[in-house]
Amino acid sequence: MENTEFTTRPSSSSEAKDLRGCGTKKLFIDTDIGDAPDDSLSLYMAMRMGFSLVGVTTVFGDTKKRAEKVKKLLSAYGRGYESVPVADGDGAADLIIESCKKYGKDLTVVAIGPFTNIAKVIEKDPNALALAAEVVIMGGAYYRQYADWNVTCDPESAAIMFDSLTNLNCIGADVTHRLDIGKENADIITGYRGDACGTLVAKELDAWVKANPDDLRVLHDPLAVYCAVHPEICTAERVHVAVITEGFGRGMTLNADAYSKAYMNLAFNGRDLSRKAKVAKAVNARGFMDLFMELFR
Numbered sequence: 001m002e003n004t005e006f007t008t009r010p011s012s013s014s015e016a017k018d019l020r021g022c023g024t025k026k027l028f029i030d031t032d033i034g035d036a037p038d039d040s041l042s043l044y045m046a047m048r049m050g051f052s053l054v055g056v057t058t059v060f061g062d063t064k065k066r067a068e069k070v071k072k073l074l075s076a077y078g079r080g081y082e083s084v085p086v087a088d089g090d091g092a093a094d095l096i097i098e099s100c101k102k103y104g105k106d107l108t109v110v111a112i113g114p115f116t117n118i119a120k121v122i123e124k125d126p127n128a129l130a131l132a133a134e135v136v137i138m139g140g141a142y143y144r145q146y147a148d149w150n151v152t153c154d155p156e157s158a159a160i161m162f163d164s165l166t167n168l169n170c171i172g173a174d175v176t177h178r179l180d181i182g183k184e185n186a187d188i189i190t191g192y193r194g195d196a197c198g199t200l201v202a203k204e205l206d207a208w209v210k211a212n213p214d215d216l217r218v219l220h221d222p223l224a225v226y227c228a229v230h231p232e233i234c235t236a237e238r239v240h241v242a243v244i245t246e247g248f249g250r251g252m253t254l255n256a257d258a259y260s261k262a263y264m265n266l267a268f269n270g271r272d273l274s275r276k277a278k279v280a281k282a283v284n285a286r287g288f289m290d291l292f293m294e295l296f297r
């Protein structure tokens with residue numbers, strides 16, 4: 001596909017500039033854009049940084065409405081991104097499978113919403129996602145044990161994903177929580193009136209901050225998208241993860257390596273723990289936030 005290479009640089013300093021490319025890596029983003037503003041911030045960051053985006057799908061709730069929002073941001077940014085394929089509903093899994101076959105190891109799939117589409121892909125074509133270099137997800141919590149939103153929305157799909165994939169790279173909420181940008185930085189972003197897409201995203205953050213004044217302003221999804229291209233921003237290790245789908249722990253992602261083997265045999269009886277996932281343990285939070293804020297200065 002010719003329109004997935006984005007080397008054109010803006011001619012005027014008043015326009016947004018691409019900060020850095022991503023070599024031969026191609027990104028596919030699966031998103032629940034439209035609730036918290038960090039999905040929009042991620043898409044904008046990916047375009048501003050010149051990442052090669054080869055597809056976007058939407059997940060959870062009204063996926064059609066979410067897809068409209070994606071298209072609006074892609075066309076507002078332009079520079080070729082308006083031609084990136086977008087799919088929702090039943091078409092989402094097919095587009096992901098098609099992209100895995102087309103781009104193989106050049107492709108990284110980034111899932112920044114609940115993992116319903118990822119599970120659908122696995123059910124439809126169990127080998128498709130193994131063709132890609134990695135599936136990077138924002139979700140779960142591995143060093144502090146609590147139920148994160150993206151897993152909690154659809155724990156069964158998350159369990160299918162963890163029990164099936166060997167190329168999973170997880171950016172957990174216990175790590176992304178280090179990326180609270182604070183009020184001062186949020187004010188800088190909400191005041192941004194540069195390029196058309198950045199302005200839309202700034203206004204979305206502004207509306208969200210006004211509606212949720214006490215919430216933290218955390219860059220959950222942007223870190224996952226950035227980490228897909230620049231993994232050095234996080235330190236990580238490979239561990240066994242078991243998704244809890246029943247009882248009071250429903251939605252939790254247990255880092256099974258934190259338990260003794262004897263206890264594991266009791267707690268994970270019958271569970272296939274042969275697959276390890278890469279999970280982020282720490283992030284260069286200051287480094288990432290400095291890079292991110294550069295987009296709005």
Ligand SMILES: [Ca+2]
Pocket residue numbers: 031032033038039112113221
């Ligand atoms: Ca999200």
